[in-house]
Amino acid sequence: MEEEFEFDFNKDAQNSVERYEEMIRNQDQYFFDAQAFEYIIDNYIEKNDPVKALQVVEFALNQHPYAAVFLIKQAQLLLFTNQVDKAFAALEKAEMLEASEADIYVLRGNIYHNLERNAEALENFEKALGLAETTDEILLQMAYVYQNMHDYENAIVYIKRSLEQNMENKDGLYELAFCYDILDKQEESIQFYQEYIDNDPYSYAAWYNLANSFHKMDLFEKAIDAYDYAILIKENFASAYYNKGNALVQLDKYAEAIEVYKQTFEYEPPNADTYCAIGECYEKLERMDEARSYYKKSVKMDSKMADAWFGIGVTLNFEERFFESLHFYKKALELDEENPDFWFAIADAYYKLGQIEQSVEAYYKVLEYNPLDIEAWLDFSTVLYEQGKLVEASETIAEAIKNNPEAAELYYRMVAYLFALGQTQEAISYLETALTTDPEKHYILFEYLPQLQDNRLILEVINKYIK
Template sequence: MEEEFEFGFTEDPKFSVERYEEMIRNHDQYFFDAQAFENIIDYYIEKNDPPKALQVAEYALNQHPFAAIFLIKQAQLLVVTNKVDEAFAALEKAAMLEASDPDIYLIRGNIYESQERYGEALENYEKALELAEETDEVLLHIAYVYQNMGDYETAITYLKLCLKQNMENQDALYELAFCYDVLDNQQESVLFYQQYIDNEPYSYAAWYNLGNAFTKLSLFEKAIDAYDYAILIKDNFASAYFNKGNALVNLEKYAEAIDVYRHTFEYEQPNADTYCAIGECYEKLEQMDDARAFYKKSVKMEPKLADAWFGIGVTLDFEERYFEALHFYKKALDLDIANADYWFAIADAEYKLGHMDEAEHAYEKVVELNPIDVDAWLDYSSILYEQQRLQDAIEVIAQAIKNNPEAAELYYRMVAYLFAKGEYNEALNNLEMALSADPEKHYILFDYLPQLQKNKVIVDIINRYTK
């Protein structure tokens, strides 16, 4: 007969694991109490070894067939290893032994949630809510289900309840920010985080989310203050440094932003996005060698980062190296074919190289992708005008006006083209519309056709609107 040894919960968990592994090696049969088995299962779960943990659960069930905890652990592990039917069966058995254990319903809810059976998921979570002593995690799961169903208002209600139960639930804080974001309700978000901070002033996550909400409202100074508090509480908070850098960029404080971005390297590995952001700051400061160096670091780390390839192009364009710039713009475009900014840069570079057909094609793409880009319409019509294609230029501006009826610049440009074509009455009609939209911008007309400054009819009409 095999000799049986008993190991109890007074043992160090590490000792229990060693004895268990010794038992397996020796093909022996030791007895462990329930607590020791739990410790051994948790050890393998932490080591991310579900098959071993499952094997321990089997042993535990052989020795403790009426302990629901091992059926629950088994179900958890079966879910992880995609054996959903077996997990359901284990939960059924557990419910027969101990129907009041909330984990049964929590795990079952998880399975239904992953299968997008949201009604059944909610039923189980509600049951877990009735039985659990600490409910914040259950409330969080209910919020996730409502998010998955697209009901963000209800999700917010449950996230707030979750935080009421546990002020330190970081996941709930971030999910709440996400829900407000989806609903584009930053004012509510600001209000919530400010109230939250009144009760919990040392929550770096709350300060960080407050900073993000201010950023989305374009209140960059306030955002920076909030990020500073987050950093004060948690000085290695790389994301707060990064977002503070972005806020400084929005305030055009590029040198300060570079310092803040560099701070992130002290607390996390440098990444392509940060290198790209630093490159952009140097670009705005017109320090093109430094900008190019950081953009290159960025693409070396992440070859699929279109913005960094584009940035290299911008630095070359600045140095009038248009042919080289085009190569990098096209690399960016390959990664993001529907990016209107990339097409615009390509159009401009092709134009500067005298490639009119290619420039025209690129401008066509820009206005197709972004019909409210007034500058693109103006440039597009301009290259047609330069080629004496007056009717084409007029048609392009007419399209532009249809898409941007408020843009005075377009009407002034139309006036210039109509005068050049000799269609004076139509030109004067458009001049009235331009002056109605924005009389201050009448200089645009003279920039384009300076000889019109000598035209008494035009000067009289402008004076009527500007005096």
């Protein structure tokens, strides 16, 4: 028996689902019009039940064999359940029935995109462009394909075309920021977002991306202003508060940054990154108990937060609890074993504990991972010098200069070591290089070896450059 059920969407849409489920229970055949079937299918898709949705499609195609819409839905569901070949076959049939249906080509383009068959994906999206009423999403899909091909210039072209049609598309604005970032074209990015804001001054996403571009160019005041506009438009915009906090940190405004970071908790649950960032601010303000408390909150939330473990160590080091600090530095190192900052802190802690051999080993690690760290070279050479290893200290600085030929500090330090070794001529030669590189820093020499202030030869050379 076939019972007819006419679908009245406004009257009771849910009724169609109940009628369908009743039909299945009774192992019966009811008739549904196409609109009712669409609603039933979408109902199961929303409930994340693609198997039941596919069953409904089968019924729909039995009753409406010439409706391409059900073949397209079938292809979507087959794709969702990883039946790619069957999805292609369903789209073939749909195309035979209704070749002017844009969704066929959009879906096929998406499948090709997933298979990284980029040329075929673009070809299908291009077809869809000619058929669809609204094309902003299709243009964005094409941009994703170009991103896949690492052709970010073309991706930008398509994202902009998409945004021209739909100013509200937040995804487009974020993708554009991503492409400009990859190409390191922050100036172009800033120009685009400023023009965009002229047309749509209430776009919080545009203000946010503009702020991020300013941030990347180290224009922190401008970034903060733009974050403020984003927050003004969208009060619960947690990411804007967080990034504003980061910008304030760059300006050494730690107390303000703490307040802004804490505001994120009003709009999203606290997370380990924000706790760690607050900890760092308290650390910079030398409020070590509060810093440690936030670092601990961070690792409690995420035990893999290396920076927070390290931060706990830094607070203990500040209190001269060197042995305890080592424990936390090592926890950080377990999570990020090539981090030169962690090795530097460990080298320093061992040195302060009088464990010179371990300190030296750690310094070697620092400089292996970051040979551009001038402070580390200087500190390492000091450790060697204090152990009476004058030759090794001078050799270490020679290696440092090789890696950092512009660093005047290294040349001044070399002068001190060469004088200590009695190699006066060579010392003078290095002193001249140091003075040529940066005459203002000559005081470093006397800080390190105060007795050189009475050395007539050195004073003559310095006066020649200072005048």
